[in-house]
Amino acid sequence: LLHHARAVQNQIEAMAGDLAAYADGLRARVRLLANTAATSELLRDILPAFLVAHPRIDIDLDERPSHEIAQAVASGAADLGIAATWAGLSHLEQKPFFIDRLVVIAARNWPRFAGLRTISLSEILGESFVGLSTGHALQEHITRQAARLGGHLHVRIRVPGLDNVCRLVAQGAGIAIVPESAARRSARSLRSLRLTDDWATRQLNLCARRFDELTPQAKLLAAALV
Incomplete structure (x- = not known):
């Protein structure tokens, strides 16, 4: 005491x-x-x-x-x-x-995205995701957009920080939606696809x-x- x-x-x-x-x-x-x-x-x-x-x-x-x-x-x-x-x-x-562009990232050997350069949220709702911890603004934003499409994200794991998300994705734990700048920092180990939804590009x-x-x-x- x-x-x-x-x-x-x-x-x-x-x-x-x-x-x-x-x-x-x-x-x-x-x-x-x-x-x-x-x-x-x-x-x-x-x-x-x-x-x-x-x-x-x-x-x-x-x-x-x-x-x-x-x-x-x-x-x-x-x-x-x-x-x-x-x-x-x-x-x-x-x-x-700055202009914030969201992209979809996956491991380089992720078979689903072979040959693709762009994709929409509706096309990936059935995938397994690596997400940010509960309360992160970006994760809440993506969850709302999925709900508007009548779907939800299957999040296998939630981790703090974008660098941690990119690290797990690179190891094949799932895919993720992250800012383009974060994907660029891990470009050697990731495949990146431009997200075509209007809300994915933000000023x-x-x-x-x-x-x-x-x-x-x-x-x-x-x-x-x-």
Whole structure:
């Protein structure tokens, strides 16, 4: 019991120190929401470089579906968001981030896809899938699209992170739908097919209620993102 009490006390003291730093203006925190594809890209290069360049700025990055991102930014629950334009961003100010294309990946020796370069979701609903863990924005998006076709995905395993998905697919555990950028990183071990459904190509935009009303720290992050 004494051990747990000391642990709680240490946590409280650490939180108090963090709060004091923010109150004194020594540190600042920016709240950023992004969908799965954007989160994957952000964590690769952009955010690490930003954090190194700005040691007094902290970032709360959370992965959400695009429609939730739009709502959170509009309500002020997040400073910045990166979301697909289909989610209804017209009430927010926007700047282009990148075009996200979803592709189907399979092991190079996956017999079903021999000779194919494109495919639709309806053609692969009977396949076994490797999926992202429950709660991932991309997985929820794909599941909704399958439901609209009157089907569902047979997910053999759910794993955290796109790199893990690609690794299992390359070993023949199933197929998956991932952002093209993720498939490209594992191109040597995967077969990639363009997904022909309209929803598979998405313009992702950086959004805010008003960019000119952001805190100085959030403005710095916005500039780094676009």
